[in-house]
Amino acid sequence: MLQNIGKRIRTLRTNKGIGLNSFAEKLDVSPGYLSNLETGKTDTIQLSLLERLQNEFYLLPIESQATDELDLRINHSRQQLSKLQQVDPEGVDYLLTTLENGIELLLKKN
Known part of the structure; x- marks a missing residue:
């Protein structure tokens, strides 16, 4: 462990x-x-x-599934977003929307 x-x-x-x-x-x-x-x-x-x-x-x-840096960073971000959700749900929505739109934009670019 x-x-x-x-x-x-x-x-x-x-x-x-x-x-x-x-x-x-x-x-x-x-x-x-x-x-x-x-x-x-x-x-x-x-x-x-x-x-x-x-x-x-x-x-x-x-998380036993977290085997690489990307998994670790995503899990850490998820935990931070969960904490932030309790105090600023609009901020969490903004961050997630920005991330989702950015991913879609970059995928279309490639």
């Missing part, structure tokens, strides 16, 4: 453009520990760290 979380952490961290050292500092862990967590070389994680990671990246629940 930690190996899947680690891969997901690394993907989401790099997608946000956050360096390993700065993210480790933000999480108050050593860069070596974070690297080991991301590569599945450690088999322990403190609950408090898991909570901080959840708050940053919405890691859980881990």
